[in-house]
Amino acid sequence: MTIPRRSFLHEVAGALSLPALSQAIQATSSPYRRPKLKITDIRTAEIALHGHQTHVRIYTDQDITGQGEATDAAVGAAALLRSFRPMLLGQDPLNVEALWERIRTAGIFAGAQGGQYVTALSGMEIALWDVAGKALGLPIYQLLGGKVRDRVRMYCDSSIRDPLGKETDDKAAWVAQHGFTAVKIDIDEARDPARFDRVNWTASNREIDHMVQKVRRVREALDPKIDLAADLHGRYDMTTGKRVAIELEPFRLLWLEEPAPPENIDALRDIRQATKTPICCGENLFLRHGFREVLEKRAADILMPDIQKCGGLLEARKIADMAHTYYVPVAPHCVVSPVGTMASCHVCAAVPNFLVLEWHWIDSHDFWKEFVQEGEIIREGFTTIPDRPGIGVEMNEAAARRKQIPGTPWFVSGEKI
Numbered sequence: 001m002t003i004p005r006r007s008f009l010h011e012v013a014g015a016l017s018l019p020a021l022s023q024a025i026q027a028t029s030s031p032y033r034r035p036k037l038k039i040t041d042i043r044t045a046e047i048a049l050h051g052h053q054t055h056v057r058i059y060t061d062q063d064i065t066g067q068g069e070a071t072d073a074a075v076g077a078a079a080l081l082r083s084f085r086p087m088l089l090g091q092d093p094l095n096v097e098a099l100w101e102r103i104r105t106a107g108i109f110a111g112a113q114g115g116q117y118v119t120a121l122s123g124m125e126i127a128l129w130d131v132a133g134k135a136l137g138l139p140i141y142q143l144l145g146g147k148v149r150d151r152v153r154m155y156c157d158s159s160i161r162d163p164l165g166k167e168t169d170d171k172a173a174w175v176a177q178h179g180f181t182a183v184k185i186d187i188d189e190a191r192d193p194a195r196f197d198r199v200n201w202t203a204s205n206r207e208i209d210h211m212v213q214k215v216r217r218v219r220e221a222l223d224p225k226i227d228l229a230a231d232l233h234g235r236y237d238m239t240t241g242k243r244v245a246i247e248l249e250p251f252r253l254l255w256l257e258e259p260a261p262p263e264n265i266d267a268l269r270d271i272r273q274a275t276k277t278p279i280c281c282g283e284n285l286f287l288r289h290g291f292r293e294v295l296e297k298r299a300a301d302i303l304m305p306d307i308q309k310c311g312g313l314l315e316a317r318k319i320a321d322m323a324h325t326y327y328v329p330v331a332p333h334c335v336v337s338p339v340g341t342m343a344s345c346h347v348c349a350a351v352p353n354f355l356v357l358e359w360h361w362i363d364s365h366d367f368w369k370e371f372v373q374e375g376e377i378i379r380e381g382f383t384t385i386p387d388r389p390g391i392g393v394e395m396n397e398a399a400a401r402r403k404q405i406p407g408t409p410w411f412v413s414g415e416k417i
């Protein structure tokens with residue numbers, strides 16, 4: 001059978017028409033001429049350092065692997081991440097927001113408003129950004145709008161157990177020697193001999209005196225150029241929070257952290273209105289929704305989202321942007337490894353209203369320096385953001401495994417667990 005020449009040419013021209021060609025390219029390629037990526041697996045490893053930390057890896061069909069980290073509310077995160085697996089397999093990892101939103105909304109009846117669900121989601125989201133950066137050849141800050149600063153100011157959580165003892169002088173000297181410009185101490189004390197009740201957290205006069213003595217002792221040991229923040233860990237009632245904030249006014253703290261439990265934003269607002277001491281909160285809030293009321297009620301001077309817990313990098317950027325419209329700075333909470341810390345630094349580099357980022361490794365600094373192949377990432381109290389694709393640091397597995405939680409899998413495929 002012969003095909004009329006005119007009809008044959010018409011069909012070939014149709015197949016090669018510009019719309020058809022464009023459709024074929026769209027179906028198989030990214031705008032960067034790479035065949036579309038597909039997620040092939042998500043795996044976890046669990047580490048005990050400052051609490052429970054879940055490291056997340058997302059694998060693709062093109063040998064690009066992304067890493068993320070979740071913390072604090074991370075017990076059970078590995079099981080949740082396995083439950084996310086069917087919603088990730090075969091998907092394009094570059095559509096970070098779509099994947100995040102799809103999994104978040106799928107969990108409305110499973111606790112996706114906060115807690116472990118959002119913490120697990122945070123670790124997954126950070127790993128997706130690492131994949132996206134590596135696939136596109138860009139550092140993550142570039143995907144978050146570009147950087148407004150080259151290096152990120154860190155503060156040292158001093159982990160001083162007895163602020164009235166010699167440890168304070170040793171830690172103050174260490175902090176100055178390492179170039180930190182801000183320090184945080186804990187002033188809540190469950191074992192204070194002046195406590196009358198193991199359950200009720202109304203502080204006695206002597207307890208409050210002890211808190212003031214601790215702040216005075218550390219303040220006097222530190223170089224006056226170094227800022228000082230104090231943490232109450234959301235333990236005390238509103239009256240105590242208010243009294244402590246007022247008593248500490250002469251010390252001009254960088255902030256007083258969680259002077260009351262995080263659930264009642266009105267109580268926090270009442271404390272803030274009663275004092276000149278700046279009030280900081282947010283490490284136990286989740287998603288933009290958790291921070292909205294704090295901003296609307298003017299309940300805090302500084303927000304401290306935990307980026308490995310509050311929803312991830314883009315969610316933290318959105319929280320920071322909301323705060324910026326109220327002229328409120330952000331000082332993210334951060335107790336994770338150099339992998340998660342550097343991921344947080346990409347957000348801190350990208351948002352205008354960043355104040356300072358936490359560093360919590362003074363007592364395990366040698367392990368910190370070993371944890372990533374790049375070694376120490378903090379110089380003179382600042383972290384310089386690398387221009388390498390993705391997060392820009394890679395885990396040193398031999399070191400990290402020393403803190404693996406016994407009995408937990410180490411990046412084993414979900415199919416095999």
Ligand code: MG
Nearest residue numbers: 231233257283
């Ligand atoms: Mg805290």
